[in-house]
Amino acid sequence: MCLIAAALVWSSAPARRGAAPLATARPSPRIPAATATAATPTPTAATGSGPQRLQGATPGPIRLAAPLLTLGRPFAGDGLGLKAAPSYPYGTTGGGAYILHHGLDFGNPQGSPVRAVAAGEVVFAGIDSDGEVYGASNERFPEGFYGRLVVIRHPLLLDGQPLYSLYGHLSRLRVARRQHVKAGDAIGAVGMAGIALGPHLHLEIRDHAQDYGRTYNPDLFLAPLAGEGLIVGRVSDPAGKTMPKVAVNLFKLDDKGKAGWWTATATYPDGPVRPLPELDENFVLSDLPAGRYRVVANAGGGPIQADVTVVAGKASGVELRRKVSP
Ligand SMILES: [Zn+2]
Structure with a gap:
């Protein structure tokens, strides 16, 4: 679609990608504490030749097979x-x-x-x-x-x-x-x-x-630009089902671990847009300079968060799973 056009004022956009003018999505004013409470850091082996599932993946680089990236x-x-x-x-x-x-x-x-x-x-x-x-x-x-x-x-x-x-x-x-x-x-x-x-x-x-x-x-599908990578994520309920329309904020961590807001998105609704079947993601944060980030989902009942390392040229996967029902 593209009623967005009027809001795209790249000529005045600051160099930091996440600081481009948002429509109405605003970051949470609260910077999350440094303790990561993300769920289930249980590694999951990639299956077959397709992309690696996010469910239960340890936050970090994942393998995405061509034609992805x-x-x-x-x-x-x-x-x-x-x-x-x-x-x-x-x-x-x-x-x-x-x-x-x-x-x-x-x-x-x-x-x-x-x-x-x-x-x-x-x-x-x-x-x-x-x-x-x-x-x-x-x-x-x-x-x-x-x-x-x-x-x-x-x-x-x-x-x-x-x-x-x-x-x-x-x-x-x-x-x-x-x-x-x-x-x-x-x-x-x-x-x-x-x-x-x-x-x-x-x-x-x-x-x-x-x-x-x-x-x-x-x-x-787009190859990352030089020095940049992306975060592919899913926000899920205690049963592992993806949660729709959840606000997701991204903070960049400096070398002292201090978090500064970078950008925001929201998880996919339940259709008609689709996750990749093998991946089952419900949000992607792209064009991120390599470095450390904190992903925070406001899924009700308090934020769920995880720290993720973005590596140049790669996708990093993260699942943010609620431990209890809202
Ligand atoms: Zn469009």
Whole structure:
């Protein structure tokens, strides 16, 4: 989606990613105590060739098999233009300000070249109301939900399903259906077509080209930027079931162990966004400089927290499990 656009003011955003303007999600004013109370530090062996389950995992680096963490960014260059808006992650409503997000938003200026995140074949390049529907609903929007968009099928499989990337709200198309592209090829330009309120790119990863309900969190597929990693987490109840719509705050720990607020998100609701089946995550915090962090979930009945080390180029997994029912 992308009513977020108006809130994306990267030109004035401070260098620290987490300090970009949040919609309505605000960090807890209370810095958590240094004692970690996260649950169950029981290591779980990875199974098969898929990603490692988070349930019961010790906080720290986990193995995510390709195509996870392998795709390029949809923009060239460096800096904030490569990073999605931290105020509106996948599976959140930006603190209640927007509709549930099925992708990530990149706030680059109108006309900026948008690039393929991996090689593949263009399966759609057109307007989201030309007989094929890719967004949630095209009613009320003459250009459809995503307006001008491109969908690419990649020769990559996830659970036996082909992987697609979708680029929405474009001002211009630079490819046509059935065209083959390489990673990094310019496929269009940033715009505000469809429901967007301002120029930005909406990026999705799907395992079915035309199904709005078949997305995954793109943060799990994009390769970390130099010196950075990500945290993949799940907040769960005492029975191990994921808890929806729980506020999650992230604090960075300095070398003395003091915590400073970094960013915030919320756990996925119960559908229609999806965790990776093998991982069963319900939040991801991405583009984090390597270092020590404290993750705090406000799941009712007091915060649940754990300290996590983020390693450059890797995902760190953490499960925050409630010990007793709220
Ligand atoms: Zn969006």
